[in-house]
Amino acid sequence: MTAQDIDLVSFSSTDLKILRDKIDTLNAEPTVKDSAYGFLRDFNSDDIRCANLFATSVDIWDISQPVRDTVVNNLRSNLTVPVRFSYTIRRNQLDQDNSADAAAVVAGENTISITANDKNIRNALIQILNGTVDTQTAINFTIFNLIPRFLHVKPKANPEEINSFKNIFPRDYYANITMGLNRTKTIPNSTDVWWEMSEHGNKYSYTPSCAYSANQNYLSMLLFNDKVSPANISFLTRYGIIGLYTTFVVVVARLLRTVLQTSRTIMFYELPSVERLWHLLRNIYLVRENGMLLIEEELFAKLIFLYRSPTTLILFTKPKSK
Structure with missing residues (x-):
């Protein structure tokens, strides 16, 4: 799944106001609300983006028969099987923001375990894995809490999930993803298959206008991006307030020594x-x-x-x- 520049939609000031009002109306502890307000206080609407991911895999899915057999055996033996949602965020390095304080690429992941109690998911995966080559099996299954809907994107460190939003949106922080394996129907006897996903049907208490929530072909994530200083002043901000204070003291000391x-x-x-x-x-x-x-x-x-x-x-x- 990918999100191109056209799929990174700006977060409007109206959306930010609605988000604050929504937090205010929720039935939550005052400390939880204060924590969420404190996080939002560091961001303007220009710092927030909706990343609308095209919900179809960009590559043809392929798996060797030995690996297929191993996965099927693990699913049948009730072993815990991890499902990882990995994401990579690439920063657009403009000339004025080409600073050493920001990494060009950051990445993260969220892992969900399919336990022995998830019978429906296990049975669906077994049928899909056994039928992807011989038959055109159309089976979908839902993995709960797979994709985080809110992420804090830092300049150099990997993106982090927002704990204050987890507390304020306990049921809406993660998206439940329905997925299935699909194949082309226009080419006879084709064995090319790919994964398709959808979060359609999830009822969130808050959905910004920049999210393509009505389109089943997209998955939406809300990214809160930290500000990055331009390269020409990055040497001042790189070391924080302690670095600025130390630099000031050293400069004044050298000036007095010269005088x-x-x-x-x-x-x-x-x-x-x-x-x-x-x-x-x-x-x-x-x-x-x-x-x-x-x-x-x-x-x-x-x-x-x-x-x-x-x-x-x-x-x-x-x-x-x-």
Whole structure:
């Protein structure tokens, strides 16, 4: 089953208002309603989409005889058989939203177990599996609570079911799916078969106008999509409020350090008296001019020692007592 762009219908503001009013009119605990309201508060109507899935499989169904026999034996032996509804959501990466904060593809699944008490489903599956090649068996069966009708689509993590909606719509959160195996009737002796599904007949307490509920060829899901920041500001939002605070502190600290960088040169520029230091520098100049290199080396070593020892430099430049 697939849903193309044309099948992803926008959720109108009227639908959102009706959904809120419906939650308000339901007979539920105040805490349950508050939880549902709190979830809806994070979404606008533009963040919600109706995904209308074409209820016919896109591929021809095929199964080998050994696998067919194994499944039939499991159904006859009353072993628990899982039925998985897997879904994949592909995000349309536009230029302005091509952000590293969003994954291009996310996926999830819902698993229902067919137990020994589900006799009707087991018998229908056994008849279908035994009759798909030799006869054109038209048998349908219903699997309850197979497809979640509401999903929370996150930027990177897999979609999650909405617990607050499970509590507020306990009977309507999952769709009961009626399915059967069909084959073409226009080609004689054709063995090509495919699955067809339908949720027609389910009576939901809430169905948005964007869902193709009246069309038996579609299954509808309501997707609540988290907002994703554009790529040019994603580096600010990627790490949350703690990252922004840390970045601010680091930037301010570096700025203050740059402004107050002169504190390291105060000991050289604010000497009490430079008369002795001036005489030392003049002596170095004089001995250099006279070619007395050994004496110059000794005087220069004394100058280096003074500047490497702040304590000695302060004593050396101490003003003369009167």
